[in-house]
Amino acid sequence: MLAVGLVAEIFDPRPGLPAFDFALCTDRPGPVLTDLGVPLTVTHGLDRIASADLVIALPWADFRTPPPAPVLDALHAAHARGALVAAYCVGAFALAAAGLLDGRRATTHWRFAALLAGRYPGTTVDADSLYADEGQVVTGAGAAAGFDLCLHLVRREHGAAVANAVARDLVLPSHREGGQSQYLAAPAPEDCQDERLADVLAWARAHLHEPLPVAELARRALMSRRSFARRFTAATGTTPHAWLVNLRLTAAEELLETTDLPVEEIAHRVGYGSAAVLREQFVRRRGVPPRSYRRSFTRAP
Numbered sequence: 001m002l003a004v005g006l007v008a009e010i011f012d013p014r015p016g017l018p019a020f021d022f023a024l025c026t027d028r029p030g031p032v033l034t035d036l037g038v039p040l041t042v043t044h045g046l047d048r049i050a051s052a053d054l055v056i057a058l059p060w061a062d063f064r065t066p067p068p069a070p071v072l073d074a075l076h077a078a079h080a081r082g083a084l085v086a087a088y089c090v091g092a093f094a095l096a097a098a099g100l101l102d103g104r105r106a107t108t109h110w111r112f113a114a115l116l117a118g119r120y121p122g123t124t125v126d127a128d129s130l131y132a133d134e135g136q137v138v139t140g141a142g143a144a145a146g147f148d149l150c151l152h153l154v155r156r157e158h159g160a161a162v163a164n165a166v167a168r169d170l171v172l173p174s175h176r177e178g179g180q181s182q183y184l185a186a187p188a189p190e191d192c193q194d195e196r197l198a199d200v201l202a203w204a205r206a207h208l209h210e211p212l213p214v215a216e217l218a219r220r221a222l223m224s225r226r227s228f229a230r231r232f233t234a235a236t237g238t239t240p241h242a243w244l245v246n247l248r249l250t251a252a253e254e255l256l257e258t259t260d261l262p263v264e265e266i267a268h269r270v271g272y273g274s275a276a277v278l279r280e281q282f283v284r285r286r287g288v289p290p291r292s293y294r295r296s297f298t299r300a301p
Helices: 002-010 046-051 069-080 089-097 110-119 145-158 160-169 195-206 214-220 225-236 240-258 263-269 275-286 290-297
Strands: 030-033 039-042 054-057 084-088 131-133 137-140
Touching (some): 054 089, 069 089, 084 089, 084 145, 089 110, 145 160, 160 240, 195 225, 195 240, 214 225, 225 240, 240 263, 240 275, 263 275, 263 290
Parallel strands (some): 054 084
Antiparallel strands (some): 030 039, 131 137
């Protein structure tokens, strides 16, 4: 039930954003019993997959048994015709059974990572990543990490501004740094429950154009640098440096998409000394230079 609600919320039509055509389908249309015991009426059969640009295999209770042959054939056919095929949590077992994870890196819920690796030795299972993007095949980790996967897909196809707008509407972090180790005790940085840290994070967001060394953040939190770094990681699942880099790059993405500011000016606004430094970080972490990103995702202000 969580999986259905999760993807439906992400791809729900929103004014001013791309209009997604969302549908649920099954090999046996009609009432489908959910894990809460509440039946869900699914009207579309597998033929609906034939026209989809994106197909997401959702988690299901009996994942240890491969899906019926028609389901595997439909997934394989979607991939063969060029559709983007994704899954998260134990939904990854459906893609593996269809042969779509052979020779690829994939992730699933940490609890079942060893099972996936044992059953499908041709798949490189990354038990820590929140999602694994292999181009046409994308997998995500367990439970609420489905939000991370779906927001990544929106960001990848439509840019950071659209993904951030969806995330804001759902009161979610637009992007989480770190891996599945966050499940231990690591809420996303934007939702930090440590009041002292939350105040410092809010201040950093408002002063992104400044250098923001960790020592300054620690001073504002009234802690030593070592204590601040340890407490920050325990509370957020990532390091102060990684959090700042992601914050700067996310801000740069939005400015590249929604303004015609020169890259040099954008670099200064997000806290980098020059366009060259922004370009280096952008290429390293986003895979393309800022100007190429702008050409792909420019949106009207």
